Amino acid sequence: MKQFDSIICIAQTSWNGDFQKAVVQLMTELSARHRVLFVDYLYTVKDFVTSRNDMPAGEILFGNPLTKIDNGGGEDLYVWAPPLMLPINWLSAKPHDQLLQLNTNRLLGRLRSVMKRLNMHRPLVINAFNPVVGLPMLGKLNECATLYYCFDEITTAGDWMSRHGQRYEDAYLRRVDAVVTTSETLRHDKSAVQPQTYCVKNGANFDLFNKTRQLAQEHPPEKPIVGYLGSADNRVNIDLMEHCARTMPDVDFQFIGEVHEPLLPQRLSNFPNVTFIPPHQPAELPPLLAKWSVGVIPFVCNKHTYTIYPLKINEYLAAGLAVVSTPFSILDDFDGVIELADTPEKFAQALRRALADKDPKRVQQRVDMAHRNSWTERAHEFEAVIKQVPKAWRQEQPAY
Numbered sequence: 001m002k003q004f005d006s007i008i009c010i011a012q013t014s015w016n017g018d019f020q021k022a023v024v025q026l027m028t029e030l031s032a033r034h035r036v037l038f039v040d041y042l043y044t045v046k047d048f049v050t051s052r053n054d055m056p057a058g059e060i061l062f063g064n065p066l067t068k069i070d071n072g073g074g075e076d077l078y079v080w081a082p083p084l085m086l087p088i089n090w091l092s093a094k095p096h097d098q099l100l101q102l103n104t105n106r107l108l109g110r111l112r113s114v115m116k117r118l119n120m121h122r123p124l125v126i127n128a129f130n131p132v133v134g135l136p137m138l139g140k141l142n143e144c145a146t147l148y149y150c151f152d153e154i155t156t157a158g159d160w161m162s163r164h165g166q167r168y169e170d171a172y173l174r175r176v177d178a179v180v181t182t183s184e185t186l187r188h189d190k191s192a193v194q195p196q197t198y199c200v201k202n203g204a205n206f207d208l209f210n211k212t213r214q215l216a217q218e219h220p221p222e223k224p225i226v227g228y229l230g231s232a233d234n235r236v237n238i239d240l241m242e243h244c245a246r247t248m249p250d251v252d253f254q255f256i257g258e259v260h261e262p263l264l265p266q267r268l269s270n271f272p273n274v275t276f277i278p279p280h281q282p283a284e285l286p287p288l289l290a291k292w293s294v295g296v297i298p299f300v301c302n303k304h305t306y307t308i309y310p311l312k313i314n315e316y317l318a319a320g321l322a323v324v325s326t327p328f329s330i331l332d333d334f335d336g337v338i339e340l341a342d343t344p345e346k347f348a349q350a351l352r353r354a355l356a357d358k359d360p361k362r363v364q365q366r367v368d369m370a371h372r373n374s375w376t377e378r379a380h381e382f383e384a385v386i387k388q389v390p391k392a393w394r395q396e397q398p399a400y
Contacts, residue, residue, distance in 0.1 A: 029379030204314035
């Protein structure tokens with residue numbers, strides 16, 4: 001029997017955006033059975049002054065900061081845009097911690113008002129990779145329990161989080177009731193501090209990406225296209241992709257998404273078979289991916305990528321695409337379904353095999369695996385973790 005009347009998710013990511021987000025998908029699925037309030041990204045005054053592109057300034061400053069989301073039935077799902085915070089990440093530890101309390105108090109005051117309005121009195125708090133805010137909020141919302149949803153290695157997450165994140169995460173791990181990670185590597189690392197650590201891997205919006213397969217069946221790809229979906233940053237092995245573009249001139253290579261690594265377009269744009277496509281809303285992706293034959297994950301192999309379980313792997317598979325990846329992480333789940341290659345030469349050879357791999361049974365094998373790894377299934381796995389937390393879920397006593 002659950003001990004909470006709602007789930008409040010404190011996120012380190014925004015609800016809206018041009019790509020699929022694990023925490024957004026997960027909260028949407030959980031809202032089928034639980035009332036959910038998603039606390040949107042904590043934008044700062046600096047974001048407002050610099051006119052940050054993804055900031056919903058109108059909703060925060062002038063509009064209604066609380067939005068009810070159509071989740072197709074089930075329980076209520078709300079997204080709340082918090083007030084602007086002070087930008088403090090750049091500060092040294094002492095002034096940062098002092099001003100953090102001001103930010104937290106401002107956030108708590110407004111959040112309690114929203115909870116009262118929504119008749120949420122005893123929530124389960126899920127903190128999605130924001131231990132800096134999570135630590136001073138512990139015990140302040142009359143919560144029954146707190147889970148830390150850790151989907152990245154905080155020490156390698158960049159200045160936006162790693163500057164103060166590691167020291168806060170170390171303390172936060174010890175005080176939360178359980179931790180849920182998205183990879184076995186992260187689970188192993190975090191369990192050294194918090195024994196109640198579980199792994200629920202990333203999933204796929206199966207229905208959305210499976211539309212790609214349907215479109216490809218109606219209009220088969222006219223030419224061989226290898227694609228990469230998502231942010232192209234320092235995780236991408238540029239040497240590898242440059243080799244493939246140069247030695248496979250008959251194949252087109254497409255990158256769909258934001259480019260955060262300047263060297264990538266600098267080195268690849270000169271190849272006529274390489275195209276960079278701006279990010280698109282998720283619903284716009286199936287027609288683009290239907291032109292592909294192979295999806296790639298050409299990540300470098302380092303400490304950061306070793307902790308990753310990529311969203312895109314199941315999205316590619318749901319689309320029926322062959323997948324070629326570097327062995328950047330533990331990908332044993334996909335043995336026999338995807339190809340792994342660790343050098344530019346081997347990667348190009350694997351791409352040739354994948355482009356020729358059109359056996360309907362193999363395609364169905366990919367789709368079936370993605371279906372087993374859908375966000376619907378992941379949400380049930382996450383609920384199973386919640387049921388292991390006594391403060392959140394009281395086990396029914398057997399009748400005698």
